[in-house]
Amino acid sequence: MAFDVARVRGLIPALGDGWVHLDATGGMHVPEQVASATLQAVRAPVSVPGGVFPASLHAEEIEDAARAAVADLVAGDPRGVVLGPNTAVLLHRLAEAVSETWVLGDEVVVSRLDDVANVAPWLRSAQRKGVGVRWAEIDIETCELPDWQFDELLDGSARVVALTAASAQVGTRPEIAKIAARTQERGVLLVVDAHAAAPYGPLDIAALGADVVAVDAAAWGGPQVGALVFRTPALLDRLASCSLEPSAHGPRRLEIGPHSGPQLAALVASIEHLAELDETAGGTRRERLLASMAEVKAYQASLLATLLVELRTRTGAIVLGDPMRRIPMLSFTHTSVKAPDVVEHLAERGICAFADPGDHGVLAHLGSAEVGGVVRIGLAHYTNVTEVEALVSAVAELN
Secondary structure, eight states, rough: OOOOHHHHHHTTGGGOOHHHHHHGOOOOOHHHHHHHHHHHHHHOOOTTTTTTTHHHHHHHHHHHHHHHHHHHHHHHHHGGGEEEHHHHHHHHHHHHHHHGOOTTEEEEEEETTSSSSTTTTHHHHHHHTOOOEEEOOOTTTOOOOOGHHEEEEEEEEEEEEEESSSSSTTTTTTOOHHHHHHHHTOOEEEEEEOTTGGGGGGOOOOHHHSSEEEGGGGGGOOOEEEEEEEGGGGGGGGGGGOOSSTOOOOOGGOSSSSOOHHHHHHHHHHOOOOHTTTTTOSHHHHHHHHHHHHHHHHHHHHHHHHHHHHHHSSEEESOOOOOBBBBBBHHHEESSSOOOHHHHHHTTTTOOOOEEEEHHHHHHHTGGGGGOOOOEEEEEEEEEHHHHHHHHHHHHTOO
């Protein structure tokens, strides 16, 4: 059956403010069941794991449930799920742990497409260890990341490739599986930042070919909790530990201090929300996630196609890039109005969007700062065609 966006909108209390929320680049709004799960967990007696009394045992149950939920999201193993405050922090910890074994002559490969959170940690670790850095370049016109260039980039010295599963700035979804075939052949660790991709379609860590996948619950309306998922959990015990516990093993080697019970309860509820976006889906949580996220992907592909055509034909907007594979996030400039002024104009008409100065990451590489920055738009599960039309009409007024 068709994706029921009206039903989904009814699950998000924040949409009652009357604004058009096209600000999913900063994270989606919180479903009622996530808010309720947080409140319920706050009211319940929850301690920290390690005790034999009920409050401590409950903390262990919540933590186990959170790891299992994230594992279901990416078809991974709960024993390989590392939890933390967000992907930026976790990727920093991962880079520090992985780089402990680097020696002179080694190299790390990063891409121009990636968010700074999956570039800066690797650059810092490379500088600290004195190893080389290679850059995977994008096609300036389409903003695609050609996979063929990795034949040359992976010449025997590379130890790690850090890539995004989708760009939150220009929407590009690289051919991760094709690149993974090359990293696997050469024994190179592939770290995939999926924080922008996870809300928009099914994820499968094995199908991607990634060794580590990073996700962030805030992106789909969950709490401020991130996770790293290791395809092979045993790899965790071969990494340098940053834990405060000398005997820490498995995921705890990359975790510092106790987790927040309410936050983890909210994480589980947010993944359940994703699984219930298609109310007709049945089976295990993983099966329901596959069905629901497939419906979301199809619905938003149609909505995005409409938005792109309308922006390009009815307004003075210039959309950055035109990748074949993409998520419903985009950046655009206007032929005669600076980005901050466009965003202010949209706000006056009740539309939420962000102005980005374009001075870092892929936007800087595209020269966005030189034209006054860009307007960033992100569609969410609850975005409807009326809201897309409102955006297009508001931008068209600037002509």
